[in-house]
Amino acid sequence: MDRSFPLRDEDGADYASALDDVIGSAEIRRLLTRSGIGADQLRVRGLAAGPHVAAAAESEYRSYTDLRRRIQGGGPVDRATPLSGPGHQEDTGAGLVPVLAVLTPVLAAVAAATFLLLGYVLRLADSMPATAGTLIGAGWISLGIAALTAALGVLALYRTAAAHREPRTSSGAPRSPGPDADLDRAREAWLRALRRDGIRPFLVEQLAQEPAAPEPGRSAGSGHRPRFSSPDFSSPDFGSPDFSSPDFVGPDFSGPNLPGTRRP
Numbered sequence: 001m002d003r004s005f006p007l008r009d010e011d012g013a014d015y016a017s018a019l020d021d022v023i024g025s026a027e028i029r030r031l032l033t034r035s036g037i038g039a040d041q042l043r044v045r046g047l048a049a050g051p052h053v054a055a056a057a058e059s060e061y062r063s064y065t066d067l068r069r070r071i072q073g074g075g076p077v078d079r080a081t082p083l084s085g086p087g088h089q090e091d092t093g094a095g096l097v098p099v100l101a102v103l104t105p106v107l108a109a110v111a112a113a114t115f116l117l118l119g120y121v122l123r124l125a126d127s128m129p130a131t132a133g134t135l136i137g138a139g140w141i142s143l144g145i146a147a148l149t150a151a152l153g154v155l156a157l158y159r160t161a162a163a164h165r166e167p168r169t170s171s172g173a174p175r176s177p178g179p180d181a182d183l184d185r186a187r188e189a190w191l192r193a194l195r196r197d198g199i200r201p202f203l204v205e206q207l208a209q210e211p212a213a214p215e216p217g218r219s220a221g222s223g224h225r226p227r228f229s230s231p232d233f234s235s236p237d238f239g240s241p242d243f244s245s246p247d248f249v250g251p252d253f254s255g256p257n258l259p260g261t262r263r264p
Helices: 009-023 026-034 039-048 050-071 096-124 129-163 178-208
Strands: none
Touching: 009 026, 009 039, 009 050, 009 178, 026 039, 026 178, 039 050, 039 178, 050 178, 096 129
């Protein structure tokens, strides 16, 4: 890994996640127990060596970023498979039908209320009965139109929401759109190559260069202590010292001559 291949800023989190996955694997955990460093120190080394480690999966990363750039509009898009789906054109505005679906019930309800109010006022006033009847009839017709268009709007809204749901396969599992699925596969291929060809060899090499951890129960500074053997007291040239004392005569502790005592 003598080459440097920096990643984009938005892919740094994916690299860190892949690094954590490899450090948490059983192989690296087993090597960590035999080495003298911890998982946090190993992670810091992996993050610092990111540009060099990423060079091992350069081809997969370029394929992933090129596909992402094309999907996001940063490059030429295949016209045979438009992102909006087959047979659909990109809408530049809201459209006349949605606007009418919203405004028609409101206008019809306002007109119905106006016609009914004027018609019943004229009927109560006993003036212009023919006009009052016409207004009342127009009011009820407007109210029916408002109710009908409101029902159609709710139905259209429900169908729009159902059409924008995530499409599912025949087995009931969710199915991703084509461009997004291709992008996910390219990303997984890059991360798989990064873990296999880049991160894992780097971590194994780092752990192989570390000295082995000291055995449990022995301090790191304790070395080999020389064994001490007691002198051989059973050799023929060694004799125990003679502790026999010379003849000793104790002093005469007889007291002075007292009356009524006899000395021998």
